[in-house]
Amino acid sequence: MPTGTALLTDRYELTMVAAALADGTADRDCVFEVFARRLPHGRRYGVVAGTGRLLELLPAFRFGDEELATLREQGLTDARLLDWLADFRFSGDVDGYAEGELFFPGSPVLTVRAPFVEGVLLETLVLSVLNHDSAIASAAARMVGAACERPCIEMGSRRTHEQAAVAAARAAYLVGFTASSNLEAGRRYGVPTTGTSAHAFTLLHDDEAAAFRAQVDTLGVGTTLLVDTYDVVQGIRTAVEVAGPELGAIRLDSGDLPTLATAARRQLDDLGATKTRIIVTSDLDEYAIAGLMAAPVDGYGVGTSLVTGSGAPTAGMVYKLVERDGVPVAKRSEGKNSTGGRKTAVRRHDADGTATAEVVSSGRVEPRDGDRRLLVELVRGGEVVTPSSPADALEAAAAHHRRAREALPQEAWALSRGEPALETVTA
Amino acid sequence: MPTGTALLTDRYELTMVAAALADGTADRDCVFEVFARRLPHGRRYGVVAGTGRLLELLPAFRFGDEELATLREQGLTDARLLDWLADFRFSGDVDGYAEGELFFPGSPVLTVRAPFVEGVLLETLVLSVLNHDSAIASAAARMVGAACERPCIEMGSRRTHEQAAVAAARAAYLVGFTASSNLEAGRRYGVPTTGTSAHAFTLLHDDEAAAFRAQVDTLGVGTTLLVDTYDVVQGIRTAVEVAGPELGAIRLDSGDLPTLATAARRQLDDLGATKTRIIVTSDLDEYAIAGLMAAPVDGYGVGTSLVTGSGAPTAGMVYKLVERDGVPVAKRSEGKNSTGGRKTAVRRHDADGTATAEVVSSGRVEPRDGDRRLLVELVRGGEVVTPSSPADALEAAAAHHRRAREALPQEAWALSRGEPALETVTA
Numbered sequence: 001m002p003t004g005t006a007l008l009t010d011r012y013e014l015t016m017v018a019a020a021l022a023d024g025t026a027d028r029d030c031v032f033e034v035f036a037r038r039l040p041h042g043r044r045y046g047v048v049a050g051t052g053r054l055l056e057l058l059p060a061f062r063f064g065d066e067e068l069a070t071l072r073e074q075g076l077t078d079a080r081l082l083d084w085l086a087d088f089r090f091s092g093d094v095d096g097y098a099e100g101e102l103f104f105p106g107s108p109v110l111t112v113r114a115p116f117v118e119g120v121l122l123e124t125l126v127l128s129v130l131n132h133d134s135a136i137a138s139a140a141a142r143m144v145g146a147a148c149e150r151p152c153i154e155m156g157s158r159r160t161h162e163q164a165a166v167a168a169a170r171a172a173y174l175v176g177f178t179a180s181s182n183l184e185a186g187r188r189y190g191v192p193t194t195g196t197s198a199h200a201f202t203l204l205h206d207d208e209a210a211a212f213r214a215q216v217d218t219l220g221v222g223t224t225l226l227v228d229t230y231d232v233v234q235g236i237r238t239a240v241e242v243a244g245p246e247l248g249a250i251r252l253d254s255g256d257l258p259t260l261a262t263a264a265r266r267q268l269d270d271l272g273a274t275k276t277r278i279i280v281t282s283d284l285d286e287y288a289i290a291g292l293m294a295a296p297v298d299g300y301g302v303g304t305s306l307v308t309g310s311g312a313p314t315a316g317m318v319y320k321l322v323e324r325d326g327v328p329v330a331k332r333s334e335g336k337n338s339t340g341g342r343k344t345a346v347r348r349h350d351a352d353g354t355a356t357a358e359v360v361s362s363g364r365v366e367p368r369d370g371d372r373r374l375l376v377e378l379v380r381g382g383e384v385v386t387p388s389s390p391a392d393a394l395e396a397a398a399a400h401h402r403r404a405r406e407a408l409p410q411e412a413w414a415l416s417r418g419e420p421a422l423e424t425v426t427a
Numbered sequence: 428m429p430t431g432t433a434l435l436t437d438r439y440e441l442t443m444v445a446a447a448l449a450d451g452t453a454d455r456d457c458v459f460e461v462f463a464r465r466l467p468h469g470r471r472y473g474v475v476a477g478t479g480r481l482l483e484l485l486p487a488f489r490f491g492d493e494e495l496a497t498l499r500e501q502g503l504t505d506a507r508l509l510d511w512l513a514d515f516r517f518s519g520d521v522d523g524y525a526e527g528e529l530f531f532p533g534s535p536v537l538t539v540r541a542p543f544v545e546g547v548l549l550e551t552l553v554l555s556v557l558n559h560d561s562a563i564a565s566a567a568a569r570m571v572g573a574a575c576e577r578p579c580i581e582m583g584s585r586r587t588h589e590q591a592a593v594a595a596a597r598a599a600y601l602v603g604f605t606a607s608s609n610l611e612a613g614r615r616y617g618v619p620t621t622g623t624s625a626h627a628f629t630l631l632h633d634d635e636a637a638a639f640r641a642q643v644d645t646l647g648v649g650t651t652l653l654v655d656t657y658d659v660v661q662g663i664r665t666a667v668e669v670a671g672p673e674l675g676a677i678r679l680d681s682g683d684l685p686t687l688a689t690a691a692r693r694q695l696d697d698l699g700a701t702k703t704r705i706i707v708t709s710d711l712d713e714y715a716i717a718g719l720m721a722a723p724v725d726g727y728g729v730g731t732s733l734v735t736g737s738g739a740p741t742a743g744m745v746y747k748l749v750e751r752d753g754v755p756v757a758k759r760s761e762g763k764n765s766t767g768g769r770k771t772a773v774r775r776h777d778a779d780g781t782a783t784a785e786v787v788s789s790g791r792v793e794p795r796d797g798d799r800r801l802l803v804e805l806v807r808g809g810e811v812v813t814p815s816s817p818a819d820a821l822e823a824a825a826a827h828h829r830r831a832r833e834a835l836p837q838e839a840w841a842l843s844r845g846e847p848a849l850e851t852v853t854a
Contacts, residue, residue: 010608012622023641127585158554164588181437195439200748203756214450321627329630
């Protein structure tokens with residue numbers, strides 16, 4: 001992984017290529033645009049994620065012998081199509097919001113300019129990557145916000161597809177999660193990994209003390225002991241007896257967490273373990289994290305709700321043809337209307353540097369003080385403009401995200417449903 | 428794909444292995460059980476899916492030089508752990524519900540018996556695969572039920588992670604979807620693929636007639652023409668003019684589908700295209716499909732709601748240690764309690780062959796007439812018991828699913844929220 005990526009594609013992209021090759025429209029100069037019509041669930045902002053992964057996957061989007069044989073088996077036998085695919089290599093240009101950037105309804109987060117047949121072929125892969133990763137990053141950013149400065153750890157691998165899990169760990173790190181449980185995310189993207197033990201490890205042993213001793217012997221007193229397998233009060237007592245007051249942390253994974261954490265803090269302090277941290281897990285989402293703000297908690301482990309986008313598992317981005325041979329085009333029947341024409345976008349800021357609007361235009365935007373251009377060059381003539389390692393690309397995206405979110409107005413941090421934090425203005 | 432799968436794992440599985448190797452508990456004979464505590468959202472049943480994929484991924488769960496180097500880089504430097512991992516090869520037994528089987532709260536859908544360190548290591552991968560695939564299959568089965576005999580086509584690749592998309596297409600086919608848009612699902616699993624064209628293809632052309640002509644010239648008059656780019660009435664007229672009354676199908680992808688489909692049927696019939704089918708797409712879920720029952724629709728294309736589990740994107744299955752050296756074990760603190768001991772399960776049926784109960788027992792279940800044993804042998808001594816090609820395994824699972832669902836009582840097909848269709852009885 002990643003090996004070939006060309007078959008991660010909807011069949012209709014290929015039948016359209018076949019028909020366009022046959023009737024002479026194949027090379028019409030086209031602009032496709034990726035955008036979301038709305039944010040899910042009254043969210044205040046979205047986070048663009050997946051761009052770096054897309055640039056990793058793009059060079060492997062080729063039709064080799066194996067892919068072509070598969071297409072024939074599936075009944076795609078058009079000789080002109082197969083010949084063209086055998087030579088296919090994306091030669092177009094891609095511009096987009098920098099990975100980690102915020103987006104709002106109508107933000108042109110990615111623009112592909114290429115001959116029709118090249119641009120249409122990328123639709124499925126582009127949307128799969130951006131829709132998944134942006135959904136996770138958008139949910140994760142709300143959790144990071146709700147946690148204020150307390151660290152969040154991603155541990156949702158078991159609740160999503162095994163490869164989506166790696167991308168989810170990456171997306172979470174991008175918006176400020178400090179670590180992940182996922183070892184492959186460590187390997188591919190340099191995400192720091194963390195982990196200690198589960199209830200099974202305690203149940204494996206004759207008693208809790210034996211389990212704790214084994215863990216401390218191997219991982220050191222700085223480890224995190226899971227104290228809720230039997231009785232939490234006894235578990236904490238045993239943990240400090242075994243590890244001493246230098247115990248790194250305890251983890252609570254069930255019960256009423258605010259109450260338990262408060263009692264645990266008092267008990268730890270009474271036992272002299274005043275520096276032992278309290279980590280909580282157990283079906284946390286951004287609301288549960290916010291509800292623990294007043295509790296003496298030192299870190300959050302987040303699983304299910306993170307990898308499923310906390311109610312919005314896909315970002316709702318679409319990939320639309322907006323221009324053909326320089327002419328704006330758009331679907332016109334009822335519902336789902338789009339605006340034709342290639343867009344530019346700037347984020348407008350006030351004198352204090354706080355963002356005030358998302359300005360999207362199919363013409364030129366007259367620049368003002370405090371405007372920041374949002375589209376950057378990603379691919380030129382089929383080549384990635386700024387190649388970098390997957391880990392470096394992720395760090396750059398994380399840094400970009402921090403800067404972009406610092407400029408958001410206060411109301412962006414509200415967890416309640418509402419309007420987008422910035423209005424999308426058509427200039 | 429699939430290449431190595433061992434790093435698709437939470438780090439804590441490895442730290443537990445390290446600690447157990449150090450303190451002599453590594454080889455304790457353990458039974459881990461996979462089950463869901465509840466069904467999501469008042470669903471009536473769940474569908475076990477992913478078993479076949481898991482058996483494909485298991486042989487690649489090895490720690491080669493690259494994996495071991497990664498672990499060292501991530502700070503997992505314990506020599507005893509790394510030596511053991513280098514030799515690791517799963518040697519245990521796995522039993523489980525046949526893929527495609529239905530499940531209910533507490534159903535022991537998978538049982539892993541192995542030395543602790545071998546069994547614990549598989550937790551993350553087992554859960555990732557089963558939780559994802561079962562979530563999709565469980566949602567898809569409701570859609571197939573709502574569509575009655577009308578065909579459903581999976582077309583959600585663009586709304587989920589690019590690899591999850593392949594698994595989702597597989598899960599949908601397993602429960603009765605007739606085809607998928609995903610070419611890789613065709614290659615890996617033999618899922619029939621289908622696809623014709625998008626709005627972009629119409630917009631590419633100077634007018635709708637030119638687009639339709641290009642498509643019919645290449646794909647034949649049996650193709651499906653997308654008629655809602657501009658005006659549906661005009662689109663249908665043009666479609667029949669171009670393709671003639673033998674046109675295979677039209678597709679409607681926006682607007683009020685019951686109204687549009689009814690009008691489209693009348694118009695097609697008036698134009699003599701009485702056999703031209705009407706395919707509808709556009710954010711369909713099981714409720715929208717049910718709402719189209721009275722409309723003259725011939726097929727449904729389902730995307731977003733399918734690949735996101737229609738509100739339940741993960742199946743909520745857990746992997747719990749239930750027995751150690753023959754002794755039942757279970758977590759005992761508040762919340763999330765489990766029942767210790769290795770389980771067996773049968774589905775009880777009445778004299779008419781209708782299922783009446785899910786009987787789960789940690790002892791032996793005295794068999795009655797009409798009982799069907801639910802656990803089958805999947806792996807023995809680390810080897811897959813009945814190896815078969817991915818495509819054959821999928822066909823077998825689909826056939827098993829059809830038989831199992833035919834025995835469900837009528838109330839199982841209700842889309843409204845309610846109790847599970849079968850009560851889980853602890854014998």
